[in-house]
Amino acid sequence: MAVTWQTTTLPHGLRVVTTPVPTTQAATVSLFVGVGSRSEPQRLNGITHFLEHMIFKGTERRPRANMIAEEIEGAGGTLNAYTNKEYTCYWNIVPYDRLETAIDITADMLLHSTLSQEEIDRERTVVQQELKRNHDNPGSWVGRLLGVSVYGEQPCGWDVGGSVELVGGMNRPDFIEHMEGWYLGPNMVLSVSGNCTHEQVLELAEPRFAEVAGGSLPAVTPYDPGTTGARVSIDSRDIDQCSVMLGMPLFGRDDPRRFALRILNDILGSGMSSRLFTEVRERRGLAYSVHSSYGYLADAGVFTVSAGVDREKLSETIGVCLDELRKLVDEPVPEDELRRAKDHAIGRFRLSLETAFSLGQRHGEHLLTKGEVETIDDFVAGLEAVDASQVRSVATDLFVNDRMHCAAVGPDLNEDEIANALGG
Numbered sequence: 001m002a003v004t005w006q007t008t009t010l011p012h013g014l015r016v017v018t019t020p021v022p023t024t025q026a027a028t029v030s031l032f033v034g035v036g037s038r039s040e041p042q043r044l045n046g047i048t049h050f051l052e053h054m055i056f057k058g059t060e061r062r063p064r065a066n067m068i069a070e071e072i073e074g075a076g077g078t079l080n081a082y083t084n085k086e087y088t089c090y091w092n093i094v095p096y097d098r099l100e101t102a103i104d105i106t107a108d109m110l111l112h113s114t115l116s117q118e119e120i121d122r123e124r125t126v127v128q129q130e131l132k133r134n135h136d137n138p139g140s141w142v143g144r145l146l147g148v149s150v151y152g153e154q155p156c157g158w159d160v161g162g163s164v165e166l167v168g169g170m171n172r173p174d175f176i177e178h179m180e181g182w183y184l185g186p187n188m189v190l191s192v193s194g195n196c197t198h199e200q201v202l203e204l205a206e207p208r209f210a211e212v213a214g215g216s217l218p219a220v221t222p223y224d225p226g227t228t229g230a231r232v233s234i235d236s237r238d239i240d241q242c243s244v245m246l247g248m249p250l251f252g253r254d255d256p257r258r259f260a261l262r263i264l265n266d267i268l269g270s271g272m273s274s275r276l277f278t279e280v281r282e283r284r285g286l287a288y289s290v291h292s293s294y295g296y297l298a299d300a301g302v303f304t305v306s307a308g309v310d311r312e313k314l315s316e317t318i319g320v321c322l323d324e325l326r327k328l329v330d331e332p333v334p335e336d337e338l339r340r341a342k343d344h345a346i347g348r349f350r351l352s353l354e355t356a357f358s359l360g361q362r363h364g365e366h367l368l369t370k371g372e373v374e375t376i377d378d379f380v381a382g383l384e385a386v387d388a389s390q391v392r393s394v395a396t397d398l399f400v401n402d403r404m405h406c407a408a409v410g411p412d413l414n415e416d417e418i419a420n421a422l423g424g
Contacts, residue, residue: 003019003353003359003376004019004020005017005018005019005020005363005373006018006198007367007373008198008202010185010205010206010209010212011214012184012185012186012209012210012212012213012214013184013185013186013187013188013212013214014185014186014188014189014190014209014212015188015189015190015367015368016189016190016191016192016198016201016202016205017189017190017191017192017363017364017367017373018191018192018193018196018197018198018201019191019192019193019194019356019359019360019363020193020194020195020196020197020198021193021194021195021356021359022195023195024096024194024195024355024356025095025096025195026093026094026095026096026194026195026355026356026357027093027094027095027096027098027099027102027192027193027194027195027196027356028091028092028093028094028102028192028193028194028356028357028360029091029092029093029094029099029102029103029106029190029191029192029360030089030090030091030190030191030192030193030357030360030361030364031089031090031091031106031110031188031189031190031191032087032088032089032188032189032190032191032364032365032367032368033087033088033089033090033182033183033187033188034086034087034182034187034188034217034368034369035048035086035087035088035178035182035183035187036048036083036084036085036086036087036088036160037049037083037084037085037155037158037159037160037161037162038085038086038155038156038158038220038221038297039086039155039182039218039220040155040158040162040178042155042158043166043169044162044166044170044174044178045158045159045162045163045166046127046131046159046160046161046162046163046166046167046170047162047170047174047175047178048083048088048160048178048182049083049127049160049161049162050123050124050127050162050167050170050175051088051175051178051179052081052082052083052088052090053123053126053127054113054115054119054120054123054175055081055090055109055110055113056068056069056079056081056109057113057114057115057116057119057123058113058114058116058119059108059109059112059113059114060112060114061108061112062105062108063114065119068105068109071101071105072092072094072101072102072105075094075095075098075101076094076095077092077093077094077095077098077102078092078093079091079092079093079105080092083160084160085156085158085160085297086297086298086369087365087368087369089361089364089365090106090109090110091357091360091361092105092106093356093357096194096195096196099192099194099196099200099201099204100204103190103192103201103204103205103208104204104208106190107205107208107209108208110183110209110212111209111211111212115172115175115176116172117171117172120170120171120172120175124167124168124170127161127167128164128167128168130161131161131162131163131164131167132164134161138237138239138241138243138409138410139243139308141235141243141409142235142243142244142245142306142407142408142409143245143304143306143407144159145233145234145235145245145407145408145409146233146245146247146302146304146405146406146407147159147247147302148229148233149228149229149230149231149232149233149247149405149406149407150228150229150247150248150249150302150405151223151227151228151229151249151300151302152227152228152229153227153229154221154223154224154227155220155221156223156297156300157229180213181217181218182217182218183212183213184212184213184214184215184216184217185212185213185214185215186214186215186216186217187217188212188368189364189367189368190205190209190364191360191361191363191364191367192205192360193356193357193359193360193363194356194360195356222299223252223297223299223300225249225300228249228405229405230405231404231405231406231419231422232405232406232407232408232415232418232419232422233405233406233407233408234407234408234409234413234414234415234418235408235409235413236410236411236412236413237409237410237411238411239409239410239411240411241308241309241310241311241410242308242309242310242311242314242408242409242410242411242413243306243307243308243408243409243410244306244307244308244309244314244317244318244406244407244408244410245304245305245306245406245407245408246304246305246306246318246321246322246404246405246406247302247303247304247305247404247405247406247407248302248303248398248399248400248403248404248405249300249301249302249403250294250296250300250301250302250303250398251300251301252296252297252298252299252300252301253296253297253298253301253369253370254298254370257390257393257394257397258296258382259382259383259385259386259390260386260390260391260393260394261294261303261394261398262345262383262386263338263341263342263345263383263386263391264328264391264394264395265292265293265294265303266341266342266344266345267328267333267337267338267341267391268292268305268324268325268328269290269291269292269293269305270291270292270293270344270345270348271344273340273344274291274292275324275327276290276291276292276305276321276324277290277291279320279323279324280307280317280320280321280324284316284320286307286309286313286316286317286320287307287308287309287313287317288308289306289307289308290305290306290307290308290317290321291305291306291307292304292305292306293306298369303398305321305325307321311410311411311412314408314410314413314417314418314421315417315418315420315421318406318418318421318422319421322421322422322423325395325399326399328391328392328395328399329392329395329396329399331392332388332389332391332392333388333391333392334388335388338386338387338388338391342383342384342386345383346380346383346384349376349379349380349383350376350380353376401422401423404422406418406421406422
């Protein structure tokens with residue numbers, strides 16, 4: 001069955017996209033707002049994430065937080081939200097015959113949150129505990145260290161959650177100002193998917209989102225490739241294992257090389273048949289977990305290689321990973337391996353879209369960040385068109401030694417040792 005969608009822009013600029021999935025029993029509502037940590041002033045770094053928490057803490061009609069949760073969960077549904085560097089998403093999933101409740105609650109949370117100082121003070125501790133938990137998790141914290149290393153002290157490099165100290169100084173006027181600047185119609189997308197029609201969604205959404213403000217958006221500080229952090233970042237802790245990440249700066253999400261990068265990543269470190277898994281784990285037994293990944297922003301990104309290793313195997317593991325990167329620069333990928341990587345990437349992509357929720361998330365994100373929804377066929381065609389020379393070209397562009405950074409969390413770490421493992 002072909003995946004279709006319809007879009008409508010409401011008078012204040014909010015875009016509505018509906019993806020009908022008539023065979024499902026579910027309806028999903030995702031509200032995207034184009035603001036994340038890179039849009040914040042430094043003194044308020046983390047306020048977008050803190051605000052995401054506060055949106056659930058009560059509205060004029062639903063003054064207690066549990067009233068919001070009870071209406072969704074009482075219908076058998078679930079609700080949550082997330083924030084990243086460039087956008088925030090509030091979402092819920094309900095039985096299709098409760099779509100009106102789902103849209104009503106979403107609009108009420110967005111437009112009528114009370115943001116009481118009492119609730120802010122109570123939730124502040126919760127947010128700070130979340131930050132402390134992330135710091136205490138080596139696998140999470142090493143990613144934070146690497147982001148600062150690659151991006152340096154610029155908004156792209158700031159932590160999504162901010163810091164315990166910065167969160168401690170945020171108060172109601174800060175949240176109001178932040179919402180008034182960014183929670184505007186042209187900066188929002190309402191994505192609804194499941195057993196529903198576009199006409200039904202518009203009938204429910206238009207009156208409920210009528211109060212959304214229009215207006216122009218503040219400027220976002222562009223990525224500065226000349227600003228970087230330390231080449232090596234470490235955090236020594238008395239734990240049993242080292243979490244290590246190699247990282248290098250990447251192009252933005254709409255770069256035409258993104259298809260070749262997707263195939264390169266599959267070859268290098270996606271799955272049990274990848275080169276990193278085969279060499280680092282299967283042949284050498286250096287790590288239980290090893291993989292490569294990447295993340296995009298509008299104008300930048302980071303490519304990473306991650307592993308969890310014993311302390312005495314740290315330098316060797318870094319060297320083996322670097323060898324695998326160099327092979328992609330020095331040698332063309334054989335045609336049979338390229339074909340397997342394409343099949344894997346295309347198959348994983350198709351399977352990632354098997355639910356109404358995943359379709360709604362994809363279409364909402366695309367409309368917000370790209371201005372249009374890329375068709376499934378176009379994306380698959382882009383992957384199919386990749387050849388070995390394009391994979392090698394992307395590897396040559398990315399895997400440049402003096403642009404490579406490393407972060408590690410583990411016992412008895414030494415910066416010079418890691419720098420030597422990275423090479424000159």
